[in-house]
Amino acid sequence: MAEPKKRHQAFEIKDCALAALATGQRAQNLKELRDRVRSVNPGSIYYHFWGGLLKPRFDDPEYNNDFASWVRHALHDKVLADRLGMIDPTEYPDMQDLRRELLDIIEERLDESEHLHWCGLDQQFYFITSQIVVFNTRKYIKKARELVTMIPAMTASSVFYHFIDARRRTFGNIDDFRSWLYGFDGQYVGLCERLSEVDPFFSTLTELRQQLADIFTLYFKENDR
């Protein structure tokens, strides 16, 4: 895990692209889903919770992870879909912990059910994993105030890298912005608190970028008064 950045360090703006890969694993009923979740590589769990933000999907999905969506639309088990939809992956930066939570919920539902829900052959759940390619944009900022103009100019995938992917690699599992701002000797604690309240899970990346831009703009406007 990376330590919080020191004050003198610049914030390097990076970007990323995701390559999606088939795992060959698939499930047609809940027991198969449980078995595959047990053994599939952690990258696949990550992809099905977070990868949705970087792949084709329609605005405002009812469920924010692929497991919940499949259980609802292919297995038609709304109860389980709602329970799976309530999992907040930001609480589980370690994918093994997230996997355990997922398994607990599925096991609980299997215990409750007398009949196993099945789906058709053409509606199976296909486990996908991904490789993330991270590259440097050669842009950087030195002052926190520069975030106001930088955020709107970032690509959606750059927002993903700094605000979501960061939680897997920073000290305290926080986004890169807070990680950097904490290095200013407590000067931006208030701003970090506002950032901590952002729930990235239901937004598209474009909406998330706007939300972050609004927070930075408002904060520095207030502090100018």
Place this chain on the structure above:
Amino acid sequence: MTAILSKYAEIVGWDVIDQLHQLVDPLKGIKVVHVNSTKQGGGVAEILNKLVPIKKELGIDVSWEVIEGNAEFFKCTKNFHNALQGNKVEIPHSLLKSYEEVNRQNAERLRARLEEAEFVFIHDPQPAPLLSYCPDRKGKWIWRCHIDASRPYRAIWKYLSNFITGYDASIFSLAAFAQALPHKEYLVPPSIDPLSEKNIDLDRQEIEAVVGGLGIDLDRQIMLQVSRFDTFKDPVGVIHAYRLTKKFVPSLQLILAGGEATDDPESQTVLDEVRTAAGGDRDIHILLLPADAHRTINALQRAADIVLQKSTREGFGLTVTEAMWKGKPVIGGDTGGIRIQVVNHQTGFLVNTPEGAALRTRYLLFHRDLLLEMGAKARNFVRENFLLTRHLREYLTLMVSLLHGRGDRIELD
């Protein structure tokens, strides 16, 4: 920044183009070759016609080779296509021999270029055996499958997989199409080019001239399906759906516009079936368009009130993407790649029968405001997900991924 990249930037934004430049950086100086079986006709040729020039614009040394085949070869590969889509097709040994021989001959012609390239992309089964005839290859070879191979006829898949297992990676349009192979299997949906003749904006005058010139009445409602004359596209089912709708909308016209692909020997048989099904109905327009009639197809898609793609199997369905880009909700077969484009009640409707297609057609013709609203959503969905720039980004990402690492994270300095 070149003029062409600036034009893309106007549509997708400068940030997207900047990102492509950054991804290309570690690939500068490498040689890339794409190989397929036809220069014109069908979705693969269309994608390559655009993907190759834009890769060049970005500074990659890329070329596109087309294998030359005879009638027996194309008969065999058409059977492969059908078999990969699930038909139980028995292919005579003599045709398989012809397939291998044609590949061997093409390898003689192309070997030097293929063996020196850092990346070779082989599209679909037609040129798949080329790898086995290039023993001194130095680069990464990637097999790109554009077909819905979710449930292939196993005997044929077993034969073809002998040629494919040796590749360094393969690409499928959807996870459901991926087959068990001993290498990385990337997932990359295809795309359309917003600047191509088929997709650029046309003014009303041109649309009226083109469509009117084909004997179609623009004052009456139009149902359209654009696709090859292929049984998997179910053109006869579309005629059935039209007849069911026409009872309620007597002025309705149907256009079935098909292109000719040089690698599809069955299209004439299907065309004959379609003509028989149409009978003497003067409101059914069967158009056999030349492979380069892109602007005509563009005009037809823009003139149509309802666009269908009632396929029973579909790799991706670029005609769906094209219609959505023109602001049309699509009534599509509930299969393959159509499913990731057509979101029920949002960007169109998924249907399984002619009755389903007819019902949704009537619904949209009745709810004009909804038709426009869904069309706007469809266009935006394509802008964000199915344009050439996204496709290119994923190709560049997988090339970087294959060059730089095995783990799930690759950090480029």
